[in-house]
Amino acid sequence: MATPDLSPAQLAAPAYPAELRSQLFQYVLQLADTSLILAHRLSEWCGHGPVLEQDLALSNIALDLLGEARSYYQYAAELEGRGRTEDDLAYLRSAVEYRNPLLVEQPNGDFAYTVVRQFLFDNFHYQLLKGLQNGPDARLAAIAEKSLKEAAYHLKWSSEWLIRLGDGTPESRRRLDKAIATLWRFAGELTTPTPNESQLQELGLVPDYAALLPAMQAHVAHVLAEATVPLPTAPVAQLGGKTGRHSEHLGYLLAELQYLQRTYPGLTW
Amino acid sequence: METLAPDLSPEAQFQARIDADLRIEPKDWMPEAYRKTLIRQISQHAHSELVGMLPEGNWITRAPSLKRKAILLAKVQDEAGHGLYLYSAAETLGTSRDQMLADLHSGKAKYSSIFNYPTLSWADMGCVGWLVDGAAILNQVPLCRTSYGPYARAMVRVCKEESFHQRQGFEIMQTLCEGAPVQKEMAQEALNRWWWPTLMMFGPKDADSPNTEQSMKWRIKRFTNDELRQKFVDMMVPQAEFLGLKVPDEKVRWNEERQAYDFGEVDWEEFWNVVKGNGLCNHERLQARVQAHEEGAWVREAALAHAAKRKERAAVA
Numbered sequence: 001m002a003t004p005d006l007s008p009a010q011l012a013a014p015a016y017p018a019e020l021r022s023q024l025f026q027y028v029l030q031l032a033d034t035s036l037i038l039a040h041r042l043s044e045w046c047g048h049g050p051v052l053e054q055d056l057a058l059s060n061i062a063l064d065l066l067g068e069a070r071s072y073y074q075y076a077a078e079l080e081g082r083g084r085t086e087d088d089l090a091y092l093r094s095a096v097e098y099r100n101p102l103l104v105e106q107p108n109g110d111f112a113y114t115v116v117r118q119f120l121f122d123n124f125h126y127q128l129l130k131g132l133q134n135g136p137d138a139r140l141a142a143i144a145e146k147s148l149k150e151a152a153y154h155l156k157w158s159s160e161w162l163i164r165l166g167d168g169t170p171e172s173r174r175r176l177d178k179a180i181a182t183l184w185r186f187a188g189e190l191t192t193p194t195p196n197e198s199q200l201q202e203l204g205l206v207p208d209y210a211a212l213l214p215a216m217q218a219h220v221a222h223v224l225a226e227a228t229v230p231l232p233t234a235p236v237a238q239l240g241g242k243t244g245r246h247s248e249h250l251g252y253l254l255a256e257l258q259y260l261q262r263t264y265p266g267l268t269w
Numbered sequence: 270m271e272t273l274a275p276d277l278s279p280e281a282q283f284q285a286r287i288d289a290d291l292r293i294e295p296k297d298w299m300p301e302a303y304r305k306t307l308i309r310q311i312s313q314h315a316h317s318e319l320v321g322m323l324p325e326g327n328w329i330t331r332a333p334s335l336k337r338k339a340i341l342l343a344k345v346q347d348e349a350g351h352g353l354y355l356y357s358a359a360e361t362l363g364t365s366r367d368q369m370l371a372d373l374h375s376g377k378a379k380y381s382s383i384f385n386y387p388t389l390s391w392a393d394m395g396c397v398g399w400l401v402d403g404a405a406i407l408n409q410v411p412l413c414r415t416s417y418g419p420y421a422r423a424m425v426r427v428c429k430e431e432s433f434h435q436r437q438g439f440e441i442m443q444t445l446c447e448g449a450p451v452q453k454e455m456a457q458e459a460l461n462r463w464w465w466p467t468l469m470m471f472g473p474k475d476a477d478s479p480n481t482e483q484s485m486k487w488r489i490k491r492f493t494n495d496e497l498r499q500k501f502v503d504m505m506v507p508q509a510e511f512l513g514l515k516v517p518d519e520k521v522r523w524n525e526e527r528q529a530y531d532f533g534e535v536d537w538e539e540f541w542n543v544v545k546g547n548g549l550c551n552h553e554r555l556q557a558r559v560q561a562h563e564e565g566a567w568v569r570e571a572a573l574a575h576a577a578k579r580k581e582r583a584a585v586a
Contacts, residue, residue, distance in 0.1 A: 036335075043329045043342050047322035048557065050565025052353055055322075059346040066339050073335070087334045111568045167578060168571025175567065260333035260391055267449050269333035269391070269441075 016079075020203075025079040026196050027206060028140070029089065030099035030242055032072035036090055037250070038104040038121060039065035040257055042114070050111050057157060061118070064150040071143045091261035095250045102241040103186035105250045112165055112175035116183045119158035119223070123216050124190040126151045131207025140206075159223045166227025173229075180232055188237025191216070197242075287488050292418035295361040303487055306480070307417050308362050309378075310489065312369040315355035316380035318348045319373075320554050324388040325397055333391055340437055341394060347430045354426060358419040374559045376546070385548030386466050392445055392452075392459035398438015400460075400467040400505065406431050407501050408471065411491035439508070446512045453513070460509065461517045468532075469540045471498040502530045 016024060042062035049055030073086035103121060108114050129151050132144035165176040191209040193201060200206045224231055240246065260269065277285065279298045286293065293299055322345050329345065332338035356366045372378035383401055388394070409431065412424040445456040472478055472494040484490035492500075502521070509516050520533035543551065 040330060043338070046329055046342060046345050047326035047349075048561045050561070050568035052319070052349055052356075054565075054568070056346060056349050056353070059342055059349070063339060063342055063346070066335065066342070070335050070339070090335055091333075111565070164572050164575040165568075168575040169567065171567045172571030172574075256330045259331050264449070264451060267452060269337055269444060269448075 020205075021079055021081075023196055023200055024137070024205065025076055026099065027200055028072050028076040028079060030197075032069045032076055032089065033098050033100040034104055035065040035069035035072065037098070037100045037253065038117075039063070039069060040253060041104065041106075041108055041117075044108055045114065054111075058114075061154050061157065064147070064154065068143065068147045068150070071146075075139050075143070087261070091258045095246050095254055096244045098241075098246065098250060098254070099244065100241050100250075101186070101189045102238055102247055103183065103189065105241065105247060105253060106183060106186065107249055109179065109182075110175055111161075112172070112179040113183065115158055115161045115165060116176070116179040117186075118154065119162050120183065120187045120190070122151060122155040122158045123219055124187075124212070126155045127212040127215050128207060131212060135204075135206060137205060155219075159219070162223055162229075163227045166224070166229040176227070176229065180229070184232045185235040185238050188234075189239045189241060192237060192239055194242045284486075287416050287486075290414075290488070292421065293416050294418045302483075303489075304362050306484065306487070306489060307420065308359055308364050311355055311359040311362070311420055312364070312372070313379050313381075315352050315359060315369065316373045316378055317384065318352035318355060320380045320384045320558060322348050322352075323554055323557055324384055324386070324550075325394060327388050328391065328394050331391070332394075337394075337441075344398070344434050344437065347434070351423075351427045351430070354423040355420075358417075358423040361419045370562060374555070374562060376555065379544070381470060382540070382543045382548065383466055383470050384554055385543050385550045386462070387550050389462070390455050390459055392442070392455040393463070395438050395441030395445060395456060396459045396463040398434050398436075399442050399508075400438070400463050401470070402431050402435040402438055403505065404467045404470040404501055406435060407497050407504075414488075414491065416488040442512055442514075446514065456512070457514050460514050464517050465535060465539075466543075468498055468501070468535050469543075471495075471501065473537070473540070499529055502532050506530050 039062045042058050042065070045058040046055065046062070049058055069090075070086055073089045076089060077084050077086060103117060106113070106117055126148070129144040129148040132140050133148055135141055135144075162176070165172040167173075191213060193209055197206065197209075201208045221231060241250075280300060283293070283297075283299060283303075286297075293303075325341060325345050325348075329338065329342050332341050356369060359369060360366065369378065373380065383404075388397065406428065409424055409428050413421055413428055415421045415424065442456055445452040475481060475493045475495045478494050481490060481493055485493070506516060506521055518533045520531060522531050524531045542548065546552075
């Protein structure tokens with residue numbers, strides 16, 4: 001990571017110059033939305049998992065991501081400094097204001113879809129948190145440090161399941177292949193920086209995605225080889241979620257997530 | 270088994286252990302009927318945890334704040350955990366989880382009828398925690414001292430978590446009752462729907478509960494259905510008053526002489542109707558479980574096939 005052009009005093013959250021503060025707010029919000037939307041999707045499995053132990057595992061991952069999302073939202077609310085709370089940010093923004101990548105809003109599909117979506121996310125998330133943990137923003141570093149332990153477990157879980165499904169039965173392989181064919185095109189967005197991310201990366205405030213790629217690619221190659229699955233030819237990446245251009249799925253998800261807050265505005269629950 | 274009275278028959282020795290409040294462990298001799306009763310009761314309890322995930326799971330995606338969402342998800346996850354300990358406890362009696370699930374899916378095994386009622390508003394999450402878990406605790410706390418060791422030990426863990434669940438339910442109700450009028454109405458409306466079905470959770474009246482006497486003798490059960498129902502009413506009526514809510518029973522009145530609340534008669538026709546499978550959600554709850562199991566079959570098969578391949582490769586290497 002490049003050395004930031006900012007003094008430590010400027011880097012203390014309250015002292016960020018206004019424009020940088022607003023950029024960082026956007027970035028943290030993006031992290032929060034990403035973890036929340038994936039947590040929400042995983043929580044849809046609760047009570048419907050393929051076996052009780054995996055029902056528990058899916059809820060565990062959902063709870064970890066939800067906890068992480070809350071930490072980011074709380075920080076985002078402070079950076080914004082307009083008195084909004086974590087719930088205002090999660091419950092009172094529309095789909096076009098959400099900043100999560102397209103991958104995490106994709107529906108659960110069957111267990112193979114959920115595993116592939118999770119694997120692609122975990123592989124990125126784990127490397128990202130490693131970067132953030134050593135970054136100059138103390139608050140993000142602290143959240144990343146806590147979340148990294150969880151993310152390491154998530155990546156282990158999704159890697160192991162990808163291997164089981166790939167090198168399991170012909171049926172599991174057929175389903176895995178279908179999930180890969182559908183979801184792989186959403187992986188590219190994770191490491192394609194938005195203009196806001198590019199600027200923060202240039203300042204050295206957040207990890208440079210180009211630096212994360214080698215470790216991510218090595219892990220994908222390793223897991224797919226174990227799963228006896230050929231490396232997919234890189235599809236054209238679908239981009240847009242991180243700048244608010246989402247798939248149709250997000251609107252329904254938010255309609256459900258925000259239902260009570262939207263129906264009864266301004267109440268405490 | 271430690272022998273208390275070597276001259277007695279196995280049955281008499283077994284009963285002597287029970288009477289001395291000693292635990293029966295998996296390898297101990299036990300009457301076949303005791304084993305069968307326990308398998309039925311523990312598996313029914315495990316199934317209730319599993320099916321019980323569904324009515325609350327119904328609100329995880331609609332919880333009104335991130336904090337509530339996290340608490341609710343953790344609570345439903347606890348229920349999955351309770352299901353696991355209980356299936357394991359039942360397995361010590363010589364059955365298998367596959368067998369128990371097959372019995373659930375075929376309709377042979379029962380689960381608590383309370384989960385055949387729908388959850389229609391956010392206040393239902395309050396009522397399920399406050400009333401349903403409250404009733405479950407009254408049923409379950411005595412089971413921590415039940416005669417069969419693995420069941421008693423599983424229940425110690427279950428009860429610790431249940432009391433947290435009940436508090437969170439009460440807290441949802443309290444927040445609603447201290448909130449806007451529309452929230453208080455939501456709370457009252459949910460109480461109106463859940464009150465009678467929760468009273469039914471204690472089972473039929475003692476006079477109509479043929480298994481009670483034998484279960485009390487074996488110390489599988491420690492209080493009768495009617496005793497527990499009375500305890501529940503005595504505990505909940507003051508809590509409802511504290512919340513500013515009214516239980517939907519005109520006959521509820523403090524009886525100075527009995528030092529207990531009098532209350533009205535449960536609608537037993539409804540009770541038996543739901544037990545027999547005709548409640549609003551019986552069909553969809555069971556269907557949801559069957560569907561999850563059937564749709565998960567290929568995943569479980571893949572895991573087994575992969576494990577077998579690994580083992581084979583390790584053997585070759």
